[in-house]
Amino acid sequence: MNLSSLHPNIRLRLGVGFVQRLLSVMLMPLLVIHLASLYGAAVAGLLTVSVAAAGIAANFLGGHLADVHGRRPVMVAGELGATLTFALLALANSPWWTSGPATFALFLLNTCCSQLATPAADAMMVDVSTPENRPLVYTINYWSINLAFTVGALIGGFLYDGHFLQLLTGAAVLCLLTTAVMWRWISETAPTTGAPGGSGPAAMVRGYLAVARDRVFLRQLAAAALIAAVEMQIGYYIAVRLADEFPRQTLLTLGSWGLDVDGTAILGVLRAVNAALVAALILAAKTLLGRVGERTRLYGGIVVFIVGYMVWAVSNSGWVLIAAAVLLTVGEIASVPVRQALLADLIDPEARTKYMAAYALNARVGLLVAALCVTLGAFVPAVGMSLLYATAGVAALLLYRSLLGVRTTREAEKNLVKAA
Helix, strand or coil: CCHHHCCHHHHHHHHHHHHHHHHHHHHHHHHHHHHHHHHCHHHHHHHHHHHHHHHHHHHHHHHHHHHHHCHHHHHHHHHHHHHHHHHHHHHHEECCEECHHHHHHHHHHHHHHHHHHHHHHHHHHHHCCCCCCHHHHHHHHHHHHHHHHHHHHHHHHHHHHHHHHHHHHHHHHHHHHHHHHHHHHCCCCCCCCCCCCCCCHHHHHHHHHHHHCCHHHHHHHHHHHHHHHHHHHHHCHHHHHHHHHCCCEEEEEECCEEEEECHHHHHHHHHHHHHHHHHHHHHHHHHHCCCCCHHHHHHHHHHHHHHHHHHHHHCCCHHHHHHHHHHHHHHHHHHHHHHHHHHHHHCCHHHHHHHHHHHCHHHHHHHHHHHHHHHHHCCCCHHHHHHHHHHHHHHHHHHHHHHHHHHHHHHHHHHHHHHC
8 A cells, every 4th residue: 555546536635635734834823923014023922813713713614615516616716816815925025015014914914814724725635545554545645644744844933024025926837726626636525425414503503503413533642632732832932941940951062062052052953853753664664653553552552652752851861852852753653544534434424514513622722721821830840740740641542542442333333334
């Protein structure tokens, strides 16, 4: 089983998704920085919160529309909207026209267009994959995400000063190409079984209420949110702790040259090590972990991942922190594809995009918890925060254990029906 054996839609989606994430990582932080330069940090923060809230609303709307009208129309419409808004953003920050209000409005619309199409794109990956090849699909997708993060951050960081207009123009051109690719080659994949649901707001509310009543899905959402809350600590509590507590030290010495790092520098090193290792190792994960059972990958991966973050929460040794980064990255690579495949196996196929839209809340919850941990860390010692991560990890393990049991039961029931 390899990339060429996958459905054409998956291969196209992986390529288009890489471009979309590259543009998002490259430009979204720069737009926030640009708004801060125009209106100040406080106002820019409020504007960014409103953009994030609008994106969540668009995500839920996109989940409903894709279940009613199909994946392809929503994906094409979202990408076309992103193309137009990037082009107008370039115009609004050009020598011919400069407008702060237009920049904010177009930033908001661009986010909405992108989020509108996200549930449809996620559901399409499940539609045309199988339980056998989903771990491979999600492994490649996870590698693509991390590669896009690394490349996008580098391009945006180096070219923002003096090249903002060119970046926005390039984004519009790339979005136009991905729109053309989706329009020409991606086929519809929405399931055709079952009675079609309503298309109005009331039907959308009923659909999401049905998702909210799915206790198995709620367990998946809770488990993912617990993992996300720990994962995002690197940008919140751990970042603050390292900046305050990490003593300046020398990591490497070559002759008269030494690599000295402080708390901020070691934070960048840890992030770079994590991203680089994921990009380098994720595609080899199938070979490296091929003989390891799914349960072992899931349980062992989560344990190793959490232990790495526990070390990050307490250690002030540069090399210990780097070793923990390697450790948690291995856990991440081992468990993420299994967790994503488990999600795909347990959600209702006829409401797949609604489930994907709701599942995206795990990252929002994780961000909220991570932000609260900054305040909590001012009163709780580092060891206490480390133990808090351990508690979250144990809770996630128990939830995933129950979910694996649910999947085993459902598979047995299906086999009985087939036998009958």
